[in-house]
Amino acid sequence: DAGVTQSPTHLIKTRGQHVTLRCSPISGHKSVSWYQQVLGQGPQFIFQYYEKEERGRGNFPDRFSARQFPNYSSELNVNALLLGDSALYLCASSLLQGANSPLHFGNGTRLTVT
Amino acid sequence: GNSVTQMEGPVTLSEEAFLTINCTYTATGYPSLFWYVQYPGEGLQLLLKATKADDKGSNKGFEATYRKETTSFHLEKGSVQVSDSAVYFCATPTDTGGFKTIFGAGTRLFVKA
Numbered sequence: 427d428a429g430v431t432q433s434p435t436h437l438i439k440t441r442g443q444h445v446t447l448r449c450s451p452i453s454g455h456k457s458v459s460w461y462q463q464v465l466g467q468g469p470q471f472i473f474q475y476y477e478k479e480e481r482g483r484g485n486f487p488d489r490f491s492a493r494q495f496p497n498y499s500s501e502l503n504v505n506a507l508l509l510g511d512s513a514l515y516l517c518a519s520s521l522l523q524g525a526n527s528p529l530h531f532g533n534g535t536r537l538t539v540t
Numbered sequence: 541g542n543s544v545t546q547m548e549g550p551v552t553l554s555e556e557a558f559l560t561i562n563c564t565y566t567a568t569g570y571p572s573l574f575w576y577v578q579y580p581g582e583g584l585q586l587l588l589k590a591t592k593a594d595d596k597g598s599n600k601g602f603e604a605t606y607r608k609e610t611t612s613f614h615l616e617k618g619s620v621q622v623s624d625s626a627v628y629f630c631a632t633p634t635d636t637g638g639f640k641t642i643f644g645a646g647t648r649l650f651v652k653a
Binding site: 430440447459466467468469470471474476481482516517524526528529530531532533534 | 551571572573574581582584585586589591629631633639640641642643644645646
């Protein structure tokens with residue numbers, strides 16, 4: 427089975443622009459989470475979706491939003507980009523909705539804001 | 541909420557050396573504990589997990605024991621290889637029944653041939 431796939435792999439944007447990142451979970455996984463990983467740090471939780479509903483939100487501004495589609499794929503949107511949004515954005519899927527269920531990560535989207 | 545603290549890196553070892561990467565946790569109850577590994581240019585992969593106190597997780601020669609007495613989940617491997625060079629993250633749910641996993645800052649391991 428294919429793992430978690432994310433697109434694009436790399437992206438360069440300028441301040442103030444908008445970006446959409448996409449994620450396809452492992453087949454059969456209904457939970458998708460988004461994490462931001464700044465260089466040299468551990469991933470920071472942004473959102474979790476399960477069965478198309480938002481189940482958790484991290485400490486990120488309202489410029490960050492996400493949604494999950496009927497096929498369980500997901501999009502992360504970031505508006506009004508700031509230089510500090512430059513990071514690796516990771517999508518993870520899991521079989522169950524609780525955080526005791528292991529996460530399966532994609533390879534991430536590297537976002538650079540100039 | 542729950543949290544994890546792991547030792548700072550980088551850790552540099554010669555091939556076949558013994559590895560220990562320390563991780564301690566603070567938690568209400570006994571949440572699952574995880575070790576994830578991140579190879580260069582890739583996302584994180586689950587390395588091993590333990591779901592309750594005194595459990596031992598193991599995979600690919602790595603082991604970690606969930607010790608409630610010392611609130612620790614140290615990662616060990618008896619003989620490291622160059623291919624083990626990566627960043628290792630300790631992780632746990634922020635609270636029982638929660639949807640959020642919290643990660644340590646990561647420990648970078650370099651293994652020299």
